[in-house]
Amino acid sequence: MITAPGSGQGKSMVTAALARLHRNAGRNVRVFKHGPDYLDPMVLEVASGNPVYQLHPWMTGEDECRWRLAEAAQTADLTLVEGSMGLFDGDPSSGDLAKLAGIPALPVIDAKGMAQTFGAVAFGLAHFDPELPVHQVIANKIGSAYHGQLLRESLPEGIDLLGAIPRNDAMDIPDRHLGLVQANELDDLSQRLDAAAEVLKAAGLDTLPQPVELSAEAPTVPERLLEGQRIAIARDAAFSFLYRANLDLLEAMGAELHYFSPLADTELPGADALWLPGGYPELHAGELAANIPMLEAIRDFHQAGKPILAECGGLMACADELWDKEGLGHALLGLLPGRASMANRLKALGLQSLNTSLGDLRGHTYHHSELETPCEPAARTRKQAGSEGEAVYRLGTLTASYFHGYFPSAPALVAAIFRGEPFTFHHSLSE
Template identity: 55%
Template sequence: MRACPALFISAPASHQGKTTVTAALARHHARLGRRVRVFKTGPDFLDPMILERASGSPVYSLHLWMVGVDACRALLADAARDADLILIEGVMGLFDGTPSSADLATAFGVPVLAVIGAHGMAQTFGALAFGLARYRPGLPFHGVLANRVASARHAQMLSEAIPEGLRFCGHLSNADDIALPDRHLGLTQAAEIADLDARLDRAADAIGKTALNDLPPVVQFEDQALPEAPLLLEGFHIAVARDAAFSFVYPANVDLLRTMGARVSTFSPLADDPVPDGADALYLPGGYPELHAATLAHNARTAASITAHVRSERPVVAECGGMLYLLDSLRTIDGAQHAMLGLLPGDAAMQKRLARLAMQRIDTSHGMATGHTFHYSSMTTPIQPHLIATHATTGAEGEALYRHGPITATYMHTYWPSNPAAVAALFRGEPL
C-alpha cells in the first residue's frame, strides 16, 4: 500500500471551473515545496497541458475503461511513492459517462471536491451540493467549493445554504481574473496563453485563502504489478511531430514506445523542420493544423522530407489532425482552401458543429485497442477503410482506419498501452 493525500476535483457539469481549481491547487502546493502529481480523467489533451504547467510534472490519463482498472491503480500507486499530493481532475459532470468520474473516485477511495459555478445562483447552491454529495451512497465526498462568486455577500449566502453535514471549502471570486481561455476543442493550449503563469499564481493565491490551503485526507493506494511491454520496437527510431499544430499526445503513448525499445525524437512542421535523419517511422499526432494551415501549406522543407519518408515505404501513423495534414487539402472555418501534403487522397473541411465525440475501440488481429474521437472536421476520401472502430458502450460504427501504402491514418486517438502488440505492428508497417 502507498499512502498519499489525494483529492478528486469534479463538478455538476462542464464549464464550472474544474481545471482552474485543479491548477490552482497544484500551483499552490507546488509553491509550498510539495511534490504534486496531477491526473486527468478520460481522454483529454488540453487540460493536462495547463495542469502540467501548474504542477511541474507530466499529467497522465485515468479512465476505468480506456486505461483500465489495473493500469489506473498502477499509475496512482507509482505516483504515491514520491508525491506529497495527488490531484485528479474529473470530466464533465460527476456522474456523467459510463464509467463516470464518480466511478473512478469510488474505485480508489479518493474524496471528491465539487466545484460549482455559482454565478446567477443563491440558495439553490445548497441543493446542488446536497445532491452531488448524497446521490450515490458510498461516494467519498470531501466538500464543495463555490466558483465565480460575485461578492462577499454572495459568498455568505452560498455558505449559509449548505446543509448540515457538508463541508463548505470556500469560494473563488469573479474578480480574481483566473479564468482560462477556451475554444472549439476546449481550453487554449498552455503555450499559447501569454499570461498563463500569472493566472496560475493568482489562482494559487486565491485557493490559499480557502479551506483547501491544507492538504486533503490521506488515501491508501494498492500496489499493482503490470506485465512488462515486450521489446517489439528495439532499435527503431520513431520521429514524432510536436508543436502547436501537433500536440495531442498522451505521455503514456510515448512512454510505451520507449519501453518497447524505440528511440523517440521530435520535430516541428511549423518550424519547417525536416523529419529527423534515420527515422524508421513517423508519428503525426492530432492537434490544431487548421489554425496553422497557411504556414503548413508553405513549409516546403517539412513537406519534402515527409514525402521522401513515405516514398521510401517507411511507416507513418497519423491521428486526427495528423491525418488532415496528409490529405490533398484542408478548408478552414473561414472558407479558405489550403493545400496539404497530398500523400493521402482526400479532402477535409472544418465546421462549427462537433462532428463526433465518443470513446471507441478498434479490434485488430492483435486484440482490442481503446481510445476516443473528438473532432470538428469532416473528411472525404476514395480510400476504403481497412478497419472500423466501434463505440465503446453501444457498439455503433465508429471511425474508419485507413491504410494507404505505408500510411495508417484515422480520426481515432488510440491509447497505445491498451495494446502494445498492435502499436508495434503499426510502426513496423505490419498487418493489423
C-alpha cells in the same frame, strides 16, 4: 477528485490553481485527468511542475488507474484528479473512478445566481451514490462575502464548504473550438496560475485533505517489440496531442523517439517510422503548405515504404487539401486523396476502440472537421456502445484515422503499426 455538477463550472482552472497553490507552498503535487484530454493536462503540468497522465477505467484500464495513483503517492504530498463533465456523467464516470481508487470527490459548484439552492445541489451530489464520499464542496464565482456566507449556511449536515472563490479574471484561461488554448501559446501562463493560486489561498483553499491509503500491483514490463526502431514524431504548435503514456510505452518497447516540427524544420530526422499526431493543423495550414521541403520529405518517406501513423490532425495534413475556418484551401501532403475541411460544429465525440488480431486499441475521437475522400476505409472503429465509429484508412504503409489511440491498451498492435508489420481488422469493411 475535483469534479462538478456539469461542464463549465470552472473545475479545470480550480484544479490548476489548487495544484499551483500547493506547489508554491513547497509541496510535491501530482495531477491526473479523468478520461481522454490533451489540453487540460498541458496546463496542469505547468501548474504542478510534474507530468500528467490520463486515468479512465475503460480506456486505460482499472489496474492502470490504481497503479498510477499508488505510484504517485510514493512521492507526492498531494494528488489531484480532474474529473470530466459532471460527477456522474459518462460510463465510467468521474464518480466511478473515484470509487475505484478509493478517493473522495470534491465538487466545484458555480454559485453565480444561486443562494440556498446551493445546499440542495451539494446534497444531491453527496447522496446520489451512497458509496462515493463527498465531505466538502467548493463554491465558485461568488459575488460577495455575504453571498459566501449564505452558501455556507445552506449546506446540510456532513458537508462543509472548503472555500468560496470570488469572481476574478485570474480564474480565466482562453479557449477555442477544441478546448483550452495550448499551454505553450500562453506566455504568461505561469503568472496567471500564481495569481489564481493567490485567489484560492485568500478563499481558504490552502488546507490539505484527509489522507487516504492507495495500493496497487505494478504492471508487467512490456516486451521490447520496437527495439532499435527510430520513430520521428511531429511536435509543435500544429501537432501536439500526445499522451505521455503513449510516449512512455514506445520507449519501454525499445523505440528511440526523435521529435521534429513540420512548421519550422525542412527535413525529417533519420527514422524508421513516422507519427503525425493530432493538434491544430487548421490554424497553421498556410504555414504547413508553404514548407515545401518538409512536405516533400514526408512524401518521400511514404514513397520509400516506411510506416506512417496519422491521427486526427495528422490525417487532415495527409489529405490533398485542408480547408480552414475562413474557407481557404491549402495544398498539403496528398497521401490521402480528398480534402479535409473545418465544420461549424462538432462532428464526432466519444470513446472508441480499434479491434484487430493483435488486440483492441482503445481511445477516443473529438473533431470539428470532416474528410471527403474517394478512398474506402479498411475498417472502422467501434464506439463504446458498440456501433460503428471512425473510418480507418490504410494506403500502403500509411495508417490514418480521426481516432486517437491509447497505446498501452494494445502494445502489440502499436508495435506492428510502427514496424509496418501485417495484422487484420476484426471489423474490416472488405470482408
